[in-house]
Amino acid sequence: MGVHGVTTAVLDFEAELKAAAGKTLISIQNVSKAFGEAVAVRDFCLNIEKGEIFALLGGSGCGKSTLLRMLAGFEEPTSGAILLEGEDVSGITPHRRPFNMMFQSYALFPHMTVAGNIAFGLKQESLPKREIEQRVDELLALVHMEPYRNRKPHQLSGGQRQRVALARSLAKRPQLLLLDEPMGALDKKLRSQMQLEVVDILKQVGVTCVMVTHDQEEAMTMADRIGIMNQGELVQVGTPHDIYEYPNSRYTAEFVGSVNLFEGRVEQEEPDAVLIRSPQLQQLIHVDHGITGPGHQQVAVALRPEKVLLSKVRPEKAYNWAAGTIADIAYMGGHSVYHVQLDSGMRVLAVRSNIERREVRYRLHDPVFIQWNADSGVVLE
Amino acid sequence: MAKRFSFSTAVMVLGLVFLYLPMLIMVIYSFNESRLVTVWGGFSTKWYLELLRDEQLLAAIWMSLRIAFMSATMAVVLGTLAAFVMVRFGRFRGHTLFGGMITAPLVMPEVITGLSLLLLFVSMGQMIGFPTDRGMTTVWIAHTTFCTAYVAVVVNARLREMDISIEEAAMDLGAPPVKVFFVIILPIILPALLSGWLLAFTLSLDDLVIASFVSGPGSTTLPMVVFSSVRLGVSPKINALATLIILTVSLFVFIAWWFARRVEQRAQQQLDPPEQPAGASG
Numbered sequence: 001m002g003v004h005g006v007t008t009a010v011l012d013f014e015a016e017l018k019a020a021a022g023k024t025l026i027s028i029q030n031v032s033k034a035f036g037e038a039v040a041v042r043d044f045c046l047n048i049e050k051g052e053i054f055a056l057l058g059g060s061g062c063g064k065s066t067l068l069r070m071l072a073g074f075e076e077p078t079s080g081a082i083l084l085e086g087e088d089v090s091g092i093t094p095h096r097r098p099f100n101m102m103f104q105s106y107a108l109f110p111h112m113t114v115a116g117n118i119a120f121g122l123k124q125e126s127l128p129k130r131e132i133e134q135r136v137d138e139l140l141a142l143v144h145m146e147p148y149r150n151r152k153p154h155q156l157s158g159g160q161r162q163r164v165a166l167a168r169s170l171a172k173r174p175q176l177l178l179l180d181e182p183m184g185a186l187d188k189k190l191r192s193q194m195q196l197e198v199v200d201i202l203k204q205v206g207v208t209c210v211m212v213t214h215d216q217e218e219a220m221t222m223a224d225r226i227g228i229m230n231q232g233e234l235v236q237v238g239t240p241h242d243i244y245e246y247p248n249s250r251y252t253a254e255f256v257g258s259v260n261l262f263e264g265r266v267e268q269e270e271p272d273a274v275l276i277r278s279p280q281l282q283q284l285i286h287v288d289h290g291i292t293g294p295g296h297q298q299v300a301v302a303l304r305p306e307k308v309l310l311s312k313v314r315p316e317k318a319y320n321w322a323a324g325t326i327a328d329i330a331y332m333g334g335h336s337v338y339h340v341q342l343d344s345g346m347r348v349l350a351v352r353s354n355i356e357r358r359e360v361r362y363r364l365h366d367p368v369f370i371q372w373n374a375d376s377g378v379v380l381e
Numbered sequence: 382m383a384k385r386f387s388f389s390t391a392v393m394v395l396g397l398v399f400l401y402l403p404m405l406i407m408v409i410y411s412f413n414e415s416r417l418v419t420v421w422g423g424f425s426t427k428w429y430l431e432l433l434r435d436e437q438l439l440a441a442i443w444m445s446l447r448i449a450f451m452s453a454t455m456a457v458v459l460g461t462l463a464a465f466v467m468v469r470f471g472r473f474r475g476h477t478l479f480g481g482m483i484t485a486p487l488v489m490p491e492v493i494t495g496l497s498l499l500l501l502f503v504s505m506g507q508m509i510g511f512p513t514d515r516g517m518t519t520v521w522i523a524h525t526t527f528c529t530a531y532v533a534v535v536v537n538a539r540l541r542e543m544d545i546s547i548e549e550a551a552m553d554l555g556a557p558p559v560k561v562f563f564v565i566i567l568p569i570i571l572p573a574l575l576s577g578w579l580l581a582f583t584l585s586l587d588d589l590v591i592a593s594f595v596s597g598p599g600s601t602t603l604p605m606v607v608f609s610s611v612r613l614g615v616s617p618k619i620n621a622l623a624t625l626i627i628l629t630v631s632l633f634v635f636i637a638w639w640f641a642r643r644v645e646q647r648a649q650q651q652l653d654p655p656e657q658p659a660g661a662s663g
Contacts, residue, residue, distance in 0.1 A: 072549075072553060074549060093552075094549070094552045094553050095552045095553070095554075095555045095556055095557055095558075096555075097553075099553075100553055101549075101550070101553050103546040103550055104546070105544055105546055107544060107546040107547045107549065107550035108550075109547060109550075109551070109565060109569075110547075110569060111568040111569060120551070120554050120556075121554035121555055124554060124560075125555065168550075168554070171554075172554065172555065
């Protein structure tokens with residue numbers, strides 16, 4: 001790298017810093033929330049950028065809903081602060097915060113029509129009637145619900161209710177939109193359709209959005225960035241790709257997608273590679289990225305099932321393979337999940353796309369070899 | 382129908398006969414010519430005319446209706462407040478005690494309620510000069526006391542099943558708490574308030590024991606008049622009065638049913654719009 005390269009890098013860095021400073025909309029600073037003895041959220045720090053869709057992903061009871069309710073103002077943080085463009089919003093009651101929320105149950109007002117529901121927030125600002133009408137028409141068009149404007153919520157299907165709830169929460173042009181399990185009340189087929197449609201609408205409006213979900217598929221489909229939460233703490237933040245391919249902890253690796261974890265000890269370290277011996281495998285594991293830490297420490301290697309390759313012939317290479325038999329096959333149509341029982345007794349999952357229609361290459365109890373590439377595994381502490 | 386007389390039909394007919402035969406007999410005997418209630422002496426409507434001429438009875442009906450209306454209205458206000466505090470204000474100190482005390486009048490024998498209220502009114506009259514004497518006001522207060530318990534139970538159940546996020550949504554959209562109560566919660570629990578009001582109205586109209594304790598001269602309610610006149614021997618006038626009451630109640634029920642059916646039909650019509658836009662069928 002020459003002098004020229006360095007200057008460009010510095011300039012890029014400066015530009016990035018400048019852009020980031022202007023882009024942060026919400027800054028959550030060391031927020032904790034305790035209900036009596038139980039701590040729901042612990043020392044939580046996160047910046048939400050303008051225009052992004054951020055998903056908080058975690059199991060039930062991990063504190064994600066509490067965090068969302070603190071953003072909405074229904075709960076006050078025990079300590080820490082939530083800043084909106086640098087201004088502390090704690091102490092501002094929910095009905096004065098410029099944030100709107102779409103509830104998991106949609107919480108539509110049952111005694112009002114679709115148009116009445118959407119207009120409710122606007123009426124609180126006592127805008128002129130013409131203006132409210134106009135905005136309601138806009139929103140109905142946005143969510144494709146024009147023919148239903150005079151219906152009551154109980155006359156709508158689940159997907160239609162969600163559209164109305166979305167339109168209602170967008171009506172006041174909130175600075176931040178909060179989505180609580182947005183697809184939680186829909187059946188599976190409708191869910192995948194609505195996920196993309198909701199993202200389209202959100203991008204069209206350009207609103208910043210924080211959503212909470214326990215469904216990783218939903219988070220990966222909809223969000224620009226994902227934050228994994230566990231026991232009130234943020235475990236990892238990153239794009240869906242980063243989270244899936246480069247998990248930073250066992251929790252993330254196991255929570256997002258399925259994973260094979262090999263326990264082992266570092267045998268040999270090189271600048272950009274590492275050899276790991278696992279009692280579960282006869283061969284060494286070769287990973288082509290260096291790790292930091294004391295030598296010979298206890299580690300785990302995470303390997304995604306779709307990166308495990310099956311073969312009937314014994315691999316030629318010295319590392320990254322094992323022999324076993326097929327103990328179970330889960331046929332999913334598009335792909336099959338093979339449970340391979342290794343000689344050590346460990347079960348490894350391998351996913352294989354069903355590209356050929358007729359041929360069945362691997363049958364139950366067949367002896368097979370599994371192998372993977374050096375860049376497939378991720379070393380975890 | 383394959384079988385004309387199934388067991389369940391027979392049971393249903395028996396049940397209906399058991400419930401309604403006494404009323405039917407009473408209606409028939411209200412058109413009895415004879416002075417004696419149990420002997421049929423030919424058809425006549427003279428007891429209805431007698432009834433209209435009975436000033437005391439008419440005054441009692443008017444008194445009862447006024448007390449029932451006021452007690453029911455007051456009970457709805459107080460009962461709703463009590464239910465709201467129990468369901469929405471969280472677990473404050475004495476929550477369980479308050480909940481138990483609210484519903485206690487439901488199981489309290491009426492004699493005890495009546496007697497204790499009488500003692501309260503008498504000692505209050507001596508100490509602070511109110512109420513000066515027993516009459517319509519004291520009956521009204523007494524009826525409100527036990528009707529509130531019924532309304533609180535009905536409204537409590539409705540509030541409990543109401544999704545709390547509906548209130549949060551309204552607040553989130555910019556409505557202050559008081560407005561949320563009047564614009565969102567009240568319309569949603571209105572059916573419960575109406576049925577609570579009707580229940581309280583009926584209970585107040587029906588009450589004999591408590592009213593006997595706390596009423597004074599000039600505030601005789603309908604049940605008191607009926608009861609005292611029956612003690613002197615049943616007059617066919619009472620049959621005529623009962624028939625009129627049954628007629629009124631049936632009319633009210635029929636009108637309520639008719640309105641409910643019309644609302645349902647209109648909703649059904651709205652559910653089948655001719656055009657279904659693509660992509661919004663969800």
